[in-house]
Amino acid sequence: xxxxIKTWLLPGILAAGLLPGFARAATPDASFAQHKGGxxxxxxxxxxxxxxxxxxxxxxxxxxxxxxxxxxxTFRKTSGKASNEIVPDLATxxxxxxxxxxxxxxxxxxxxxxxxxxxxxxxxxxxxxERIFKxxxxxxxxxxxxxxxxxxxxxxxxxxxxPKGVIADAASxxxxxxxxxxxxxxxxxxxxxxxxILPADTPAKDxxxxxxxxxxxxxxxxxxxxxxxxxxxxxxxxxxxxxxxPNGYVDEIDFDFGVTDENAVTAIENGQYDWEFDPxxxxxxxxxxxxxxxQVHIDPLLAxxxxxxxxxxxxxxxxxxxxxxxxxxxxxxxxxxxGGRNLATPACxxxxxxxxxxxxxxxxTLHPGTTWSAPNxxxxxxxxxxxxxxxxxxxxxxxxxxxxPALGTYMASLLNKLGxxxxxxxxxxxxxxxxxxxxxxxxxxSVSQWYQDYPAAxxxxxxxxxxxxxxxxxxxxxxxxxxxxxxxxxxxxxxLKTEISDPAKxxxxxxxxxxxxxxxAPWATMFTPKQLDFVSKRVGDFVFSDQFHMxxxxxxxx
Amino acid sequence: xxxxxxxxxxxxxxxxxxxxRAALRKxxxxxxxxxxxxxxxxxxxxCIAAPLYAKYVAHTDPFGSxxxxxxxxxGKSVPVMQPSPTGLGMTPIGPTWRAQYxxxxxxxxxxxxxxxxxxxxxxxxxxxxxxxxCLALAGLVGVVAGFSGGIVDTVLARALDVLWAFPxxxxxxxxxxxxxxxxxxxxxxxLQADSLLIPVIIIGVVYVPYVARPIRGQVISLARSDFVxxxxxLGVARRRILLRDIVPNVTTTLIVFAPLMMALNMLTEAxxxxxxxxxxxxxxxxxxxxxxxxxxLYTRPMVALAPGIAIMITVVMxxxxxxxxxxxxxxxAKLRVKSDR
Numbered sequence: 001x002x003x004x005i006k007t008w009l010l011p012g013i014l015a016a017g018l019l020p021g022f023a024r025a026a027t028p029d030a031s032f033a034q035h036k037g038g039x040x041x042x043x044x045x046x047x048x049x050x051x052x053x054x055x056x057x058x059x060x061x062x063x064x065x066x067x068x069x070x071x072x073x074t075f076r077k078t079s080g081k082a083s084n085e086i087v088p089d090l091a092t093x094x095x096x097x098x099x100x101x102x103x104x105x106x107x108x109x110x111x112x113x114x115x116x117x118x119x120x121x122x123x124x125x126x127x128x129x130e131r132i133f134k135x136x137x138x139x140x141x142x143x144x145x146x147x148x149x150x151x152x153x154x155x156x157x158x159x160x161x162x163p164k165g166v167i168a169d170a171a172s173x174x175x176x177x178x179x180x181x182x183x184x185x186x187x188x189x190x191x192x193x194x195x196x197i198l199p200a201d202t203p204a205k206d207x208x209x210x211x212x213x214x215x216x217x218x219x220x221x222x223x224x225x226x227x228x229x230x231x232x233x234x235x236x237x238x239x240x241x242x243x244x245x246p247n248g249y250v251d252e253i254d255f256d257f258g259v260t261d262e263n264a265v266t267a268i269e270n271g272q273y274d275w276e277f278d279p280x281x282x283x284x285x286x287x288x289x290x291x292x293x294x295q296v297h298i299d300p301l302l303a304x305x306x307x308x309x310x311x312x313x314x315x316x317x318x319x320x321x322x323x324x325x326x327x328x329x330x331x332x333x334x335x336x337x338x339g340g341r342n343l344a345t346p347a348c349x350x351x352x353x354x355x356x357x358x359x360x361x362x363x364x365t366l367h368p369g370t371t372w373s374a375p376n377x378x379x380x381x382x383x384x385x386x387x388x389x390x391x392x393x394x395x396x397x398x399x400x401x402x403x404x405p406a407l408g409t410y411m412a413s414l415l416n417k418l419g420x421x422x423x424x425x426x427x428x429x430x431x432x433x434x435x436x437x438x439x440x441x442x443x444x445x446s447v448s449q450w451y452q453d454y455p456a457a458x459x460x461x462x463x464x465x466x467x468x469x470x471x472x473x474x475x476x477x478x479x480x481x482x483x484x485x486x487x488x489x490x491x492x493x494x495x496l497k498t499e500i501s502d503p504a505k506x507x508x509x510x511x512x513x514x515x516x517x518x519x520x521a522p523w524a525t526m527f528t529p530k531q532l533d534f535v536s537k538r539v540g541d542f543v544f545s546d547q548f549h550m551x552x553x554x555x556x557x558x
Numbered sequence: 559x560x561x562x563x564x565x566x567x568x569x570x571x572x573x574x575x576x577x578x579r580a581a582l583r584k585x586x587x588x589x590x591x592x593x594x595x596x597x598x599x600x601x602x603x604x605c606i607a608a609p610l611y612a613k614y615v616a617h618t619d620p621f622g623s624x625x626x627x628x629x630x631x632x633g634k635s636v637p638v639m640q641p642s643p644t645g646l647g648m649t650p651i652g653p654t655w656r657a658q659y660x661x662x663x664x665x666x667x668x669x670x671x672x673x674x675x676x677x678x679x680x681x682x683x684x685x686x687x688x689x690x691x692c693l694a695l696a697g698l699v700g701v702v703a704g705f706s707g708g709i710v711d712t713v714l715a716r717a718l719d720v721l722w723a724f725p726x727x728x729x730x731x732x733x734x735x736x737x738x739x740x741x742x743x744x745x746x747x748x749l750q751a752d753s754l755l756i757p758v759i760i761i762g763v764v765y766v767p768y769v770a771r772p773i774r775g776q777v778i779s780l781a782r783s784d785f786v787x788x789x790x791x792l793g794v795a796r797r798r799i800l801l802r803d804i805v806p807n808v809t810t811t812l813i814v815f816a817p818l819m820m821a822l823n824m825l826t827e828a829x830x831x832x833x834x835x836x837x838x839x840x841x842x843x844x845x846x847x848x849x850x851x852x853x854x855l856y857t858r859p860m861v862a863l864a865p866g867i868a869i870m871i872t873v874v875m876x877x878x879x880x881x882x883x884x885x886x887x888x889x890x891a892k893l894r895v896k897s898d899r
Binding site: 260261262266280281282283284285286287288289290330332333336337339340341342343393395400405406408409410412413414416417422423424425426532 | 621622623625626639641642643644645646647648649650665666738739750751752834838839840841852853854855856857858
């Protein structure tokens with residue numbers, strides 16, 4: 001409890017100016033010298049796929065990549081609301097856009113080297129942005145194609161060049177970005193790991209298990225998806241900005257795989273590991289919170305647990321069937337599976353609470369309004385009857401980690417109750433996320449989660465539900481439900497334009513778009529989770545960022 | 559009348575009877591085997607009665623989630639999923655030792671005892687079905703290879719060697735992953751991905767070499783035996799030799815293999831289901847229930863223990879029965895036992 005109070009209250013006290021001048025930064029050197037060293041031992045049930053930072057789109061590895069790579073800008077490495085603020089990283093400053101929001105000019109810091117000893121140059125920046133398209137980055141089509149030349153790169157990724165979109169000037173050490181239209185979220189999109197700067201000679205293909213040199217305090221020295229990901233200190237790293245890329249306390253980060261969530265909890269209790277990535281099993285939460293209250297940290301997440309339904313194949317190409325699932329879903333039961341009322345909140349809509357554009361809305365409940373109260377089985381069954389889909393075979397695809405199999409089993413049980421003939425198909429977490437995205441696999445319904453990339457409504461509504469996020473036959477087709485409505489896309493584009501001139505008005509418009517998407521029911525939103533981090537006794541200085549969650553580089557173990 | 563046995567002792571002559579009847583009589587006289595058979599019959603009957611138990615005793619749907627359910631214990635209403643005092647986490651109710659939730663609930667609030675019985679049906683069905691497939695294929699391949707000889711024998715024997723070379727679990731897992739993802743379509747023959755026939759076929763096929771090779775060896779040996787040579791010398795047709803002299807002798811070997819293979823197949827099914835590539839939820843088998851219990855090992859170990867114990871009892875009983883069948887049907891086994899003494 002003490003640690004939690006510290007985590008939650010200290011930023012507030014500092015922000016209020018109650019303790020001016022009192023901050024950890026006041027004595028950083030002393031603190032660093034006192035706590036430096038040791039190995040941070042992390043664990044997860046499985047690896048999360050490729051370690052190519054411009055390809056991997058998982059929370060598990062983004063949390064790791066931010067310690068290895070840097071972009072021109074990044075999110076402040078701190079806790080609370082401040083962790084959503086953008087600060088300069090490899091660039092010397094965050095530029096204001098010019099030319100009516102179409103141009104951004106960055107000046108690159110000098111003296112920074114990759115972990116292979118080569119200096120970072122403006123040529124590396126240009127090559128990195130071209131590489132985003134060459135490796136078929138999952139969000140190239142929804143985020144980066146607005147760079148001039150992006151459309152051509154989308155059409156022919158292998159031959160991508162951006163001579164008019166990203167212009168390097170070696171003499172002034174600047175990089176100029178030209179956009180085809182103003183993008184209010186451009187800086188956010190530069191601050192996520194997709195836009196990290198890699199050496200210009202990095203092969204233009206998914207690097208898989210081969211580490212790519214980076215500029216952060218750590219470098220990946222080995223990666224075996226069946227065993228472990230090992231990070232050691234980057235010998236060429238010198239801290240240039242503590243708020244952008246702090247010098248990590250520990251000398252090594254070992255991220256082991258293949259330990260079940262149950263065993264990981266016990267291992268952390270025994271001090272064999274310091275932290276586990278996977279959500280704690282619900283049956284251990286009571287024990288952990290009672291016996292180790294000082295090692296438990298609960299923080300709000302800007303995220304959704306949801307069941308995307310494929311709107312292009314039976315039975316969920318029938319809207320009535322999708323609505324029936326939404327009305328029948330007992331969201332409180334799902335919350336109970338996840339860990340109870342203190343760890344999750346039932347939700348009906350796309351945007352999570354406290355998110356820009358969020359306005360409470362829940363049509364899929366017994367008493368429609370702003371909050372979910374109970375399932376409406378009568379209406380659900382009437383919709384099922386109307387849909388004519390009773391008796392249809394449905395397979396629920398879920399992964400094998402944490403509470404997800406239980407969520408999948410519940411979904412199958414619910415679908416059977418509605419009249420479908422449903423089974424669950426459990427896939428390894430290593431492949432499930434990619435599998436459900438690929439249209440070739442004809443996934444009807446699945447269990448998935450989405451965590452914000454950055455605090456903007458478009459990160460849910462644009463990224464997950466617009467036509468541009470569908471890539472048929474690709475493992476990176478993040479619009480899992482395949483929902484594509486030109487009208488909806490037009491509304492999203494219109495709000496994005498409003499966002500440039502009037503963010504407050506845009507938030508109101510996002511609320512309407514959120515409502516529109518919720519009414520179309522391409523998903524069944526389940527709940528908004530909270531993050532429970534259970535750390536070992538030796539872990540100190542727990543810092544939770546809204547963007548990247550527990551910050552590895554802030555933690556000490558000595 | 560008396561006869562002299564191999565070791566010179568005089569033994570009473572048994573009334574004349576066919577070898578099958580004699581073997582059955584020996585099996586019935588084997589108390590251990592009969593006790594095992596009785597236990598197995600009880601297990602089978604209990605599993606067959608699963609719907610009755612679920613409906614009239616436990617009053618539950620063992621396949622539907624019951625996360626908000628309540629039951630009455632000692633006049634008090636108790637939630638099936640019990641929240642912790644800190645408001646973090648839910649634990650399913652443990653064994654009540656009463657009609658409802660006799661063995662407790664799993665993480666979906668489902669009655670473990672009722673699911674055990676339903677799961678047993680699938681486990682027994684898969685074990686039996688895969689054993690029949692395995693014995694039929696192995697018998698066919700072994701007899702054809704051993705009796706034909708020449709190129710046919712060479713091709714079949716090498717094919718068995720190739721199959722044998724794969725670690726059996728690796729082969730079963732590989733086949734399961736593929737078939738459970740996409741189902742099976744061979745011309746007009748289609749199997750859905752969630753069909754119980756998929757684990758039945760996979761398990762049946764992967765163990766074929768383990769039975770076919772000894773069968774082939776036995777057929778080769780029989781083909782060179784005096785009575786077969788005599789038949790040939792008398793001009794008896796090959797087909798008749800095969801059906802009258804070879805197959806009956808091989809059949810007893812297959813019968814001896816049956817309970818042992820069934821035990822092995824039951825363990826394989828449990829392993830595949832535990833790895834999520836056997837029986838697909840919400841259907842249950844003892845393996846899937848162990849998987850359900852894996853996440854509750856620390857707080858509700860009964861969910862995993864109960865099906866584990868059921869598998870252990872069934873497999874041990876099958877092995878006891880298998881030993882009895884071998885002693886009854888395989889005279890060489892009896893000689894082995896005698897010589898061991």
